[in-house]
Amino acid sequence: MKRTMVFGALMAASLTAGISPAAAGSGPIKIVLAEEADLLEPCMATRSNIGRIIMENVSETLTELDVRGKKGVMPRLAEKWEQNTDGSWRFHLRHGVTFSNGTTFDAKDVKHSFERIMSPKNACESRRYFGGMNVAINIVDDYTIDFKVDPAQPILPLLMSLVTIVPEETPLEFIREPIGTGPYKLSNWTPGQQIVLSARGGYWGEKPQVTQATYLFRADPAVRAAMVQTGEADLSPSISQLDATNTKTDFSYLDSETVYLRIDHNIAPLNDVRVRKALNLAIDRQAFVGSLVPDGAVLATALVPPTTLGWNPDVKVFPFDPDGAKKLLAEAKAAGVPVETPITIIARTANFPNVTEIMEAIQAQLQDVGFKVDLKFVEVAEHEGYYSKPFKEGRGPILVAASHDNSKGDPSFTMFFKYASKGTQAGFSDPKVDDLIQRATAAVGDERAKLWSQLIAYLHDDVVADVLLFHMVGFSRVSERLDFKPTIATNSMLQLSEIGIK
Amino acid sequence: MLSFIRKRSLSSLISLIGLLVLVFFLSRLTGDPAALFLPVEASAEMKQQFRELHGLNDPLLVQFGHYVGSVMTGDLGESLRKARPALDVVLEAFIWTLWLAAITMSLVAVAAIVVGSLAAFRSGGFFDRFSSMISLIGASVPDFWLAIVAIVVFSIQLAWLPTSGTGSVLHWILPIAVLFVRPFGIIVQVVRGSMIGALSSAYVKTARAKGVKAGPIIFVHALRNAMLPVITVMGDQAASLLNGAVIVETIFGFPGVGKLMIDSILQRDFNVVLAAILVTAIAIFIMNVLIDLAYALLDPRIRH
Numbered sequence: 008m009k010r011t012m013v014f015g016a017l018m019a020a021s022l023t024a025g026i027s028p029a030a031a032g033s034g035p036i037k038i039v040l041a042e043e044a045d046l047l048e049p050c051m052a053t054r055s056n057i058g059r060i061i062m063e064n065v066s067e068t069l070t071e072l073d074v075r076g077k078k079g080v081m082p083r084l085a086e087k088w089e090q091n092t093d094g095s096w097r098f099h100l101r102h103g104v105t106f107s108n109g110t111t112f113d114a115k116d117v118k119h120s121f122e123r124i125m126s127p128k129n130a131c132e133s134r135r136y137f138g139g140m141n142v143a144i145n146i147v148d149d150y151t152i153d154f155k156v157d158p159a160q161p162i163l164p165l166l167m168s169l170v171t172i173v174p175e176e177t178p179l180e181f182i183r184e185p186i187g188t189g190p191y192k193l194s195n196w197t198p199g200q201q202i203v204l205s206a207r208g209g210y211w212g213e214k215p216q217v218t219q220a221t222y223l224f225r226a227d228p229a230v231r232a233a234m235v236q237t238g239e240a241d242l243s244p245s246i247s248q249l250d251a252t253n254t255k256t257d258f259s260y261l262d263s264e265t266v267y268l269r270i271d272h273n274i275a276p277l278n279d280v281r282v283r284k285a286l287n288l289a290i291d292r293q294a295f296v297g298s299l300v301p302d303g304a305v306l307a308t309a310l311v312p313p314t315t316l317g318w319n320p321d322v323k324v325f326p327f328d329p330d331g332a333k334k335l336l337a338e339a340k341a342a343g344v345p346v347e348t349p350i351t352i353i354a355r356t357a358n359f360p361n362v363t364e365i366m367e368a369i370q371a372q373l374q375d376v377g378f379k380v381d382l383k384f385v386e387v388a389e390h391e392g393y394y395s396k397p398f399k400e401g402r403g404p405i406l407v408a409a410s411h412d413n414s415k416g417d418p419s420f421t422m423f424f425k426y427a428s429k430g431t432q433a434g435f436s437d438p439k440v441d442d443l444i445q446r447a448t449a450a451v452g453d454e455r456a457k458l459w460s461q462l463i464a465y466l467h468d469d470v471v472a473d474v475l476l477f478h479m480v481g482f483s484r485v486s487e488r489l490d491f492k493p494t495i496a497t498n499s500m501l502q503l504s505e506i507g508i509k
Numbered sequence: 510m511l512s513f514i515r516k517r518s519l520s521s522l523i524s525l526i527g528l529l530v531l532v533f534f535l536s537r538l539t540g541d542p543a544a545l546f547l548p549v550e551a552s553a554e555m556k557q558q559f560r561e562l563h564g565l566n567d568p569l570l571v572q573f574g575h576y577v578g579s580v581m582t583g584d585l586g587e588s589l590r591k592a593r594p595a596l597d598v599v600l601e602a603f604i605w606t607l608w609l610a611a612i613t614m615s616l617v618a619v620a621a622i623v624v625g626s627l628a629a630f631r632s633g634g635f636f637d638r639f640s641s642m643i644s645l646i647g648a649s650v651p652d653f654w655l656a657i658v659a660i661v662v663f664s665i666q667l668a669w670l671p672t673s674g675t676g677s678v679l680h681w682i683l684p685i686a687v688l689f690v691r692p693f694g695i696i697v698q699v700v701r702g703s704m705i706g707a708l709s710s711a712y713v714k715t716a717r718a719k720g721v722k723a724g725p726i727i728f729v730h731a732l733r734n735a736m737l738p739v740i741t742v743m744g745d746q747a748a749s750l751l752n753g754a755v756i757v758e759t760i761f762g763f764p765g766v767g768k769l770m771i772d773s774i775l776q777r778d779f780n781v782v783l784a785a786i787l788v789t790a791i792a793i794f795i796m797n798v799l800i801d802l803a804y805a806l807l808d809p810r811i812r813h
Contacts, residue, residue, distance in 0.1 A: 045588075045590040045591045046590070046591060046592055048592070053548075054548070127558050127561070127562070128562070129562070130546060130547065130555075130558070130559045130562055132547065132548060132551075134555060135547070135548060135550055135551045135552065135555060138552045138554070138555070139552075180592075181592040183592065183593065198591070198598070198601060198764070199601065199602060199605075199764025199769075200674070200675055200676075200764055223674060223762065224762060225673055225674075225760075225762040226759045226760075226762070226768075227657075227759060227760045229657055229660075230657075230660060230672055230673050230760060230761075230762065233660055233661070233664060233665055233672045234672050234673065236665060237664055237665060237668060237671075237672060239671055239672055239673075239674070386775060387545065387775060388539060388540050388544065388545055388775070388777065389540075391544045391545065391549060392540065392544070394549060395544070395549055420550075424549070424550040431549065431550060431551075431552075431553075432549060432550075
């Protein structure tokens with residue numbers, strides 16, 4: 008009898024094992040993040056700590072950018088779109104979509120969502136993508152809507168991937184319980200402890216494998232790594248390189264952060280192009296990769312990562328040439344440039360891994376060719392004061408070490424702010440740069456890519472705008488029970504529907 | 510006694526008001542919250558709108574007037590970052606800190622008094638030297654290191670305890686154990702020193718001569734007299750725990766007031782900073798009154 012029972016149990020076990028590939032593949036998961044979301048406001052989803060949780064999980068957008076393939080802008084809540092003869096954009100909306108509160112999605116919700124973002128009654132972050140634009144919205148019918156933007160916006164479909172859609176009843180003020188059309192709804196939020204999203208019935212798209220996602224928050228990277236190891240969590244999108252030792256669970260990925268030194272061209276000796284070139288030649292970028300900067304990081308020739316439209320493969324990284332740097336400095340000195348003026352590097356504490364060591368090494372390399380360099384570490388608020396205009400009067404020559412994130416596929420999210428005369432972080436003003444930015448922003452298709460390429464080459468080779476360093480990689484730990492590879496967008500968006508359960 | 514508490518309350522109230530005024534102006538000296546709430550790419554117009562929305566464009570004195578007005582009605586304002594009442598945010602976190610501090614300090618008090626007294630009873634003996642070494646290590650070991658090592662040993666290697674977070678009794682063990690170490694190390698030393706003094710006093714010698722056993726001598730006769738300096742130091746240690754155990758909270762993902770306060774300062778979330786200071790200051794004031802009462806209970810000379 009006993010033997011039969013054991014046999015039966017074994018049979019049952021083997022049967023379950025046999026069935027399991029079909030039966031598995033759905034269930035709850037736990038995700039541990041570094042920074043807690045202080046708000047779950049849909050119009051703040053472009054901020055990474057909020058977007059990672061709700062973007063496309065709870066709140067969806069009309070379009071989305073394909074970051075895994077090269078399909079560009081893809082339909083989401085809009086099925087298709089086209090440009091009308093007057094330059095306005097017409098979006099055809101998906102039918103049969105409902106919000107998690109049961110109401111039906113239509114053009115009125117799109118109009119309200121957009122107007123809410125532009126309202127002065129809140130501080131919606133996504134508004135920044137529409138600065139200087141005049142947008143007139145016209146509802147053609149329940150499922151057709153026109154956006155007329157002045158000046159004309161060739162990338163409006165891409166910009167719509169940043170506008171989260173809320174029901175038209177949503178108040179203009181910030182809300183704490185996001186209602187969206189996405190595959191998940193917020194089911195629990197205990198501030199300081201956890202946020203839980205649950206899959207909801209009635210979602211228009213494919214049913215995701217993850218039935219519930221619990222988000223936990225731990226500031227310490229070693230703890231995040233340990234939690235996946237012990238099974239307390241299934242996924243940590245960012246762990247430290249030191250902890251990424253298990254090839255079965257730990258992956259590195261290009262994370263869209265680009266590290267650079269922003270040069271303030273307004274102050275001597277940094278107003279001299281020879282000096283700026285010498286700064287670039289003095290740094291041995293390759294020596295950092297695999298030592299202070301993780302293997303897999305890419306040397307940067309532009310402030311946007313190589314997956315961006317118009318990234319220019321012909322622009323070459325400055326070689327490590329200390330003799331060349333010394334020569335340029337000597338030339339500049341002979342021409343009366345005060346090259347001995349001490350230059351200050353302003354860096355932000357804990358801005359990216361190893362920031363202290365990287366900056367100290369750069370300081371030493373610059374000193375080796377004859378620069379006088381001080382290094383100053385500041386907190387985020389003070390850093391912002393150095394990085395953004397208005398710059399302080401009476402400042403000395405400054406290099407600001409910063410990390411810039413553009414995973415959005417188009418350089419327009421970077422170029423205006425960092426390089427146009429009116430850009431808030433631009434360290435110089437150059438009419439040709441302004442002209443190229445203006446033309447590229449207005450262009451479409453191949454012409455657009457060509458103009459961005461031209462700008463990238465001009466900034467790097469002629470203006471020598473800044474000291475570009477690395478496109479960084481991040482490390483993630485993914486439990487073996489999950490089927491998931493992080494992408495360049497994982498920093499700002501983590502779509503639960505892309506996570507498979509083995 | 511009542512008049513004593515009343516007097517203390519009044520003087521504490523004055524220092525509390527001074528503190529709030531100071532923090533109000535000092536925090537605003539750190540700069541503009543708009544620059545941190547909005548991304549670096551935000552336009553000047555957006556920043557202006559943000560300041561308008563939160564009344565940050567008004568002259569400082571006007572802002573202060575508004576603040577005082579609303580504090581009078583019990584409203585400590587809204588958190589800029591979290592878009593909810595600052596006091597709710599702080600109280601939510603403070604409850605965790607209060608429990609953490611209360612449990613840790615109770616354990617520390619019992620353990621340190623027992624170990625310190627026994628060490629003093631045979632000062633110079635093996636137990637004394639052993640406990641001195643342990644307490645010295647405890648008082649000087651960095652807590653971030655201890656926390657990480659504790660996680661590696663007890664959560665990863667032995668898999669006995671969860672690494673971090675909240676949810677069950679087990680989650681409290683590592684944070685409390687790590688927080689326990691330093692105050693324990695310090696207070697054992699104080700108890701020992703104070704007990705050695707008390708044990709060499711005339712009344713203890715008399716008791717010994719009368720044949721009283723070691724236990725009653727230590728814990729009944731000497732301890733009561735040795736407790737006064739111990740209570741002072743315990744109060745200090747408890748106050749620093751009430752201010753939040755930032756490192757332990759950060760590593761263990763414990764939702765206490767310490768990390769909240771640091772984050773709010775860094776993000777210029779002024780209302781939360783002020784509310785957190787108000788709440789912890791009141792808690793520390795209450796604790797100080799309790800300490801004074803304990804003095805009075807222990808020492809009749811103070812009572813009369």
